[in-house]
Amino acid sequence: MRSDLPLDVTHEVRDRCLCLHLQRAARAIGRRFDEALRPVALSHGQYSLLVSLNRPEPPRIGELARFLAMDRTTMTANLKPLERRGLLTMHSDPEDKRSRRITLTDAGRDLLVLAVPIWRKTHDMIDAQLGRDDSGPLKADLIALSFGS
Numbered sequence: 001m002r003s004d005l006p007l008d009v010t011h012e013v014r015d016r017c018l019c020l021h022l023q024r025a026a027r028a029i030g031r032r033f034d035e036a037l038r039p040v041a042l043s044h045g046q047y048s049l050l051v052s053l054n055r056p057e058p059p060r061i062g063e064l065a066r067f068l069a070m071d072r073t074t075m076t077a078n079l080k081p082l083e084r085r086g087l088l089t090m091h092s093d094p095e096d097k098r099s100r101r102i103t104l105t106d107a108g109r110d111l112l113v114l115a116v117p118i119w120r121k122t123h124d125m126i127d128a129q130l131g132r133d134d135s136g137p138l139k140a141d142l143i144a145l146s147f148g149s
Contacts, residue, residue, distance in 0.1 A: 036122040053104040
């Protein structure tokens with residue numbers, strides 16, 4: 001079936017589509033962090049996951065998935081390689097045996113000690129590229145889009 005969609009719609013999407021621009025920016029920034037974190041053998045997603053475990057109480061998988069805007073199946077798949085590397089452990093929730101909690105191990109904390117300065121340096125370079133050191137409004141907008149606040 002042939003479509004007679006006008007070319008100006010393509011230009012409208014190219015120029016207006018938030019989804020397109022957010023995806024492209026996320027991929028570009030993700031590649032920069034992946035490259036920067038390569039010496040510690042982490043991807044930007046793995047780094048974010050490990051940092052989100054650096055808290056007093058180990059979260060449930062569902063809580064972590066909501067925080068990182070992932071579905072539970074994807075979250076579990078992303079946890080497995082980090083568990084195999086000994087960076088985290090998954091164990092039954094003592095309050096609800098159907099739930100699992102995730103704990104950052106000492107090896108995971110040690111790796112974060114190495115990774116955080118790399119993350120900071122990369123973030124500083126991106127801030128410099130943007131030409132400002134306060135990206136507060138941008139982050140507030142992204143949080144509002146992510147969590148509906």
